[in-house]
Amino acid sequence: MECGIIGASGYSGGELLRLLAPAERVHVARVTANTSAGKPLAAVHPSLRGIYDLSFEEFTPERFSGLDCVFIALPSGEAMRVVPALQGRVGRIIDLGGDFRLGDAAEYATYYGRTHTAPALLGTAVYGLPELNRERIRTATFIANPGCYPTGAILGLLPALTRKLVRPEGIVINALSGVSGAGRSSSVEMSFAEVNESVRAYRVGKHQHLPEIRMILSAAASAPVSLSFVPHLLPVTRGIYSTIHADLAADVSTDDALRVYEQHYAGEPFVRVMREIPELKTVAYTNFCDITVTVDSATRKLLIISVIDNLVKGAAGQALQNMNIMFGYPERHLLQ
Amino acid sequence: MECGIIGASGYSGGELLRLLAPAERVHVARVTANTSAGKPLAAVHPSLRGIYDLSFEEFTPERFSGLDCVFIALPSGEAMRVVPALQGRVGRIIDLGGDFRLGDAAEYATYYGRTHTAPALLGTAVYGLPELNRERIRTATFIANPGCYPTGAILGLLPALTRKLVRPEGIVINALSGVSGAGRSSSVEMSFAEVNESVRAYRVGKHQHLPEIRMILSAAASAPVSLSFVPHLLPVTRGIYSTIHADLAADVSTDDALRVYEQHYAGEPFVRVMREIPELKTVAYTNFCDITVTVDSATRKLLIISVIDNLVKGAAGQALQNMNIMFGYPERHLLQ
C-alpha cells in the first residue's frame, strides 16, 4: 500500500512518520511541505535520520495521483484548498486538520476566522472517531480525523450522554494540553522561557474545538448539548488531560457508572476504563485513551477524567487507526 | 521584633526565611526542625548560605519563650501539639498548617484522617485571609494562615458570592498546583521522573482543603455553599491555577462582573483584577493573586480564574502579610 503525507514537516506529520517507520505493509511514497521543499526529511525531523530516504517536495495534486491513502497534516485553512484537487486522484483521504469536521460554513467562519472555500464538501467527510463511527469509516473515502481536545472530551462523555447518566446541558470541560497541540511554533508565547513553570487558560469561549465537541455530542445524545470548554496550555510536550463535570440525570453510584463505561467500551482496543485516576504520562507515545468516572453524591455530579496523547490518539495515531480500519488491517497495526 | 520558626526545614519554612532575609525590623531568633536538629540552616537550605548564621534546634516551648511572633510551618497534625504549649509564652502565633483552620473536630477527623488533640482550641484562631478578615487579624494573637488551594479559590469566589453574582450551589473548582504544595517529599510519586511530562488529579472529593473552602465561603456568603473541588498536580514547582465555574444568579455582562471584582478588591495591595487571562508564572515569587472573570452567556455561567504562588500568597507571604498587619508594618513590607 502506497501512502503520502501533505504537510509532513509539522509535529503531526512527524508523528505519522515515526509511527509508520516499522511498517511493512505501508510504504510512504511522498512527503510534501512547501516551506521545506527540497530539504531531506531528516533536516526537519532529525530523529528520522537513517530511517527514511525521502525529501520534502512542494505540493501538487499530480504528485499524489494514484496513491492508496493520503494524510493531510496541514494547518487549518489549507486542507480546504487541497482536498478538492485530490478527490478522484487518490484512494482515500484522511485529513488531520479542522477544515472538514464541522458541517456548517457559518460556524466554520465564526470559530476558524475565515471563509470556507469548499463549502460544498462540508459534511461529506466521515468523522474519524472509530469508537463512534467504525462501520462508516470502513467504507469511507474521506475522513475528517477528530481534533485533539474533541477526542478526549467526546470519548469521556459518550457513554454518559448516550446512556443518559448525565444531563446534556451545563457540562464543564477543563482541558489541559501539551504544547505540541499548537503545532511547531515560533511565537514568543510558545517559547520555553514563557511556557516553562507556567500554565494558562486561552481562547476561552472561542476555541475552534468547542463547536466540534458540541456537534458530535449533540448528535450522539440526540439532544442539544451545552458546554463550557476551557483549554489550558501545560508545560509538557504531549498529552491532553480532560476533567469533565456533568450533572447527574440518574441515581447511580460510582460503581454503576464505571460499569456503564466498561460496557460501552468493551472490545475497544484503545480505550481503557479504570478505577484509578489517569495520569497524562501513562498514555504518552500510545494510542490509548484512559478514562475514569466518579459520582459525587454531595453535588450530584459525575466527574469524568480522560487522557490521551494529543499527537497519537489525538492526531497521527488515530489517523492510522482509521487507515487500519479502512484497509482491513488489524486495528492495533503500528499502534502498539 | 524577634520571631521564630517551628518546622523551618520544609518549603514553607524556607520561603519564610527567604522573604525575611532583607528584613531590618524583624530578627529571626530561632529555627527548629526536629529531624535536622543540630544542622546549620544552610545544610538544608543551601540558597540561604551566608545570609543566616543559625542552626536548627529541636523544638521545646522554652526555646520560644518571649518571642514576639512565632510561625509554625509544620506538617498538619503537629501544630495541635505545639500550640497549647506556646500560648501564653509568645506574643503572636501564625500557624501555616491546617490544624486550626476548621471549626469542627469531626470534620477535621474526616478530612485529615486523625483525631484532633486540642479540640478546645478549634475556632479560636482568626482565619488569616487579610482580604476577608483584616480588622480581626490586626488584634489577633493566634492566626490560622489559609491553605494554598483555599487562598486561590476563596479570593476568586468572594466577590461573586458576597455580591450574589452567582448561586452558591454547584460550584466547580478545578485547581492545578505545583509540587511544592505537597512539601518536601521522598515518595516515588513525587519524583521527577514520575511528575515530569505528566499531570494528574488526586484526592478527588477527599482533599482536606475542600471543607476549608466550603466553610469560609458559606460564612462569607451567608448561605451553604456546595462545590466540587478537583486538585491536580502540575509539573511545575510553584503556583496554583484555579479555574472556577459557577452558575450566574444575576443578569450581568463580563464588564459588569469585572467592575464588581474591581470594586471589591479596590485598595487591596495584593489582588490584581484584570481583563487578561492570568498566567501562573506572572505571580511566581510574589504575594499577588491575579484574577479575571468572564461571563459565558450561552451557558449562563461565570468563569473565574485566579492564580497565586502557593509558597508566597498561599503560605509564607500571606503569613508575613498577616504579621505586617498585626505589628503595624506597611502591608507590603518584605513582600515586594
Add this chain to the structure above:
Amino acid sequence: MECGIIGASGYSGGELLRLLAPAERVHVARVTANTSAGKPLAAVHPSLRGIYDLSFEEFTPERFSGLDCVFIALPSGEAMRVVPALQGRVGRIIDLGGDFRLGDAAEYATYYGRTHTAPALLGTAVYGLPELNRERIRTATFIANPGCYPTGAILGLLPALTRKLVRPEGIVINALSGVSGAGRSSSVEMSFAEVNESVRAYRVGKHQHLPEIRMILSAAASAPVSLSFVPHLLPVTRGIYSTIHADLAADVSTDDALRVYEQHYAGEPFVRVMREIPELKTVAYTNFCDITVTVDSATRKLLIISVIDNLVKGAAGQALQNMNIMFGYPERHLLQ
C-alpha cells in the same frame, strides 16, 4: 522464543516490556519483582495496561528454568546473587546491571561499595556493546550489558582512540543524564521540586561507570586511558549527552575526523555520525547513538559529542539488540 525479566518493576524493566510489546517472535513468559510480587504488571507500569496479562512473582531460579533468554534488570549488587543460580537452567542471560562488567573484584569493591559475592564469574560475561563485540555476542550465553554513561562515552571515543586521532591520556568526559538513569527513586534529592529548574554534578571522581569506561577503552586502544568523568543530573527524564574533549595526536581537520568516524561506523544500524550538533531529544525513545566530532585547531583538541536515550541504547534497547544478535534476528527487530 520464551523470555523472562528479573527486576521488571523498575524503569529498565518497564522499558524492556514497552519495547517487547509488539513482538511476535518473543514471548514474555515471566516477570519478577520482589517488592511488587503479587501485583498485576499494570499496577506498576500503568502504560502497559491491556497489553500484558502478567503479574509480578517473587524470584526463584526454578521459575525461569528452561527459558531461552533471561534479562536481569536489578539494581547493582543483586545480579551477583542471581546469576550463579540461573546458569545452566536458562539459555542466555543478559544482565543490564553493573555486577559483571568489571573484571576485577577489588575495583568492584572500590566503586560499587560492596564485596563481590561471585568473583569467579567476573570476566566471564561478554561486554554487550555490539559496535565493539558483535561477533563474540553472537555466541555468548552471558552478556554484561553496558552502562548508560559508558555506552555514550565509549561509542564517542572508540574511533578516535583506535584510529589514534587522540592521545589516550587526559580525556575529559562531561556527561549529562536524565533522571531515569538513577532508577525509580524515592529520595528527596530526586523529587521534582529539587530536580526541576536545576542541574548538578554528582559522584565526581567516584562514579561506578568511570572504571568501566576506562577498562573498555584501554583494551580497545591497547593503551592505558586516563580520563576525568563528571556526570551531571539534568531535569529531563531520558537521555545522556556526552561532551568529550581529547588532545589531538594527529594533524587532522574536522572533515578528516568525521570521515574516520563515518568509516568506523559504516554499516552500524544504530550509530549516526553527523556534521550537525546532536540534540538529546532526537534520540529519545530510539536505540540510536548520534555523534559529531569537531577539531579545535586553536587548542589542538578533538571535541566529540554523543547522545543516546539512556533507557534504550543505554539499557533496554541495547539488551534487545544483543538478544537479536544472539538469536539471529534482524538487528533492528523491535528497535525501530
Add this chain to the structure above:
Amino acid sequence: MECGIIGASGYSGGELLRLLAPAERVHVARVTANTSAGKPLAAVHPSLRGIYDLSFEEFTPERFSGLDCVFIALPSGEAMRVVPALQGRVGRIIDLGGDFRLGDAAEYATYYGRTHTAPALLGTAVYGLPELNRERIRTATFIANPGCYPTGAILGLLPALTRKLVRPEGIVINALSGVSGAGRSSSVEMSFAEVNESVRAYRVGKHQHLPEIRMILSAAASAPVSLSFVPHLLPVTRGIYSTIHADLAADVSTDDALRVYEQHYAGEPFVRVMREIPELKTVAYTNFCDITVTVDSATRKLLIISVIDNLVKGAAGQALQNMNIMFGYPERHLLQ
C-alpha cells in the same frame, strides 16, 4: 537617584525592574523599548502590574538627559549606536550587552558578525566584574557589564590562574545555560516543544563570549590563556552551570585549593566557596556565585564548578551591584 533603562522589554530589563521594585533610594524615571513604545510596562511584564506606573517610550537621547544612571539592556549591536549619544548627558552608563566588553574591533567583528560603529570607545568602559575591578568601578562613568557565561567562568578560574594553581593553556569550560540567556525569542529552536526534554551544545568554537573570557583571564593571569568553551542549552529558565577542567601547575590537594579560593574571595559578598557540589537552583533569583574545586590526583587536573543565575549575577543583579559600588550604597542593596 534617578535612573533609566534602555531596552526594558527583554528579560534583563525585566529583571532590573523586578530587583528595583522595592528600591527607596533609586527611582526608575524612564523605560524605553522601541517595539513596545506606547505600551504600559505591565503589558510586557505582567508580573510588574501595580508596581510601576510607567509606559515604554521610544528611545531618544534627550529622554535620558540628566539621569544619574542609565542601564542599557539592548541586544548586542544596538548599544554602540546609543552610547555615543548618551555620553555627556547622563551620569553613569551601565551597558549589559556585549558591545563594549572586547577591546578590539577586529575581534568584535569576528565573533559578533558585524562591524563596530563606535570603535573609538572600545576599551574605554570598565569591565564591571566587582570581584576583579571593584576600585575602578567605584569611579567609572561607563561600565561594560560582564556576559553571563564569562561571569561564571571567570569567577571560577580567577583564583586558580592568578595564584598559579593551574596552567593557562588547555582549559576546558563546559557551560550549561538556561534559555533566558538567549533573550526573549520567537524562534522555533527556542520553543518549548523543542527545548523541553532536550539539551544541546551550540555555537561551538564561535560563541561571542569566548574572546571575552580569554581576554579577561589572560590579563588577570598575565599570560595568554587558551581554552575550549562549549556552551549548552538547558531546559531550565535561569542559570549557568560551568564545569571547568584545568591542568594543575602545582602539587596541591583539594583542601589546599579550597583554601586558596576561600582566601581569594574572603569578604566578597556574593561569592560562596564551598566543599559541596553546587546546584543551579541554589542561586536562582540571587546574585550569588557558588564555587567548588576538587583536585583529581589521577589526572593531575583541577575541577572547578561555578554556578550563577544568568539574569541576576550574570546580568541585572551584577549591574545593580555595580550601581551600588558607583553610588556608594551597600553592595547588597536590593540584592538580598
